[in-house]
Amino acid sequence: MTSPERSGRPPIWFYYGAGRLTDLAEYPKVVLQPEFYNSAELAYLAEKGVQTLGYLSLSEDQGPPAPWQRPERNQDWGGAFVHVGHPxxxxxxxxxxxxTVDAGFSGLFLDQLNVELTFPEDVPHLxxxxxxxxxxxxxxxxxxNRGFGMLPRLAELVDGVLFESFSARWTDDGYAPWPPDVLEFHAQIAEQLLQLQLDLYALDYADSPGLTDFAxxxxxxxxMHCAVSDRALSRV
Known part of the structure; x- marks a missing residue:
């Protein structure tokens, strides 16, 4: 397998589509949607030395109505917020x-962890x-993915932290860097992360070489190792 340094690829990638196994095999670590990959495909990637992480949401539910769901919904993606501590x-x-792990994934990508911003009473449950x-x-x-409101305890439970939208984000009008005050706030968090014994990654969103290079x-x-993609995470 070509090394990420030689290929110009980052050591981690996020892809929420299906297939593209040959392209995905160029990355040491990939985050995928579990429903799009079967055990044979995961075994192929494992043989190529790829560590596959399956997506898992911990505080939002895209499924049908259920007793753990709150009435509030995520305005961007439509999922229902949940009572995280519901048995x-x-x-x-x-x-x-x-x-997910039994199917052949090497691990998990834990998403929707910023409950301190929405339902802070759920932080201990999370x-x-x-x-x-x-x-x-x-x-x-x-x-x-983020979860900064749970630090430093979170660092004892996971192997790495992703700082999504560290420098650049998607907006209703396309892609843009954060304003200076947000960049400074993110820098302060990043400096705290450097004190932890964790793998650190960034995922930014851009559609131009200039913004990509900035991120x-x-x-x-x-x-932090940085992956830069589009809002739908459809690039490989």
Missing amino acids: QWVAHVVEQAKA LTLIAAIRNEVKPGYLLA VRRARQFG
């Missing part, structure tokens, strides 16, 4: 985690849920 939700998520997942899938790799260079300054 049936905990059982549901832990079973999803186990099924930590308990992550601990249950850790226990269920160990020694599988766990990558957390990659800025992430590197804070010890």
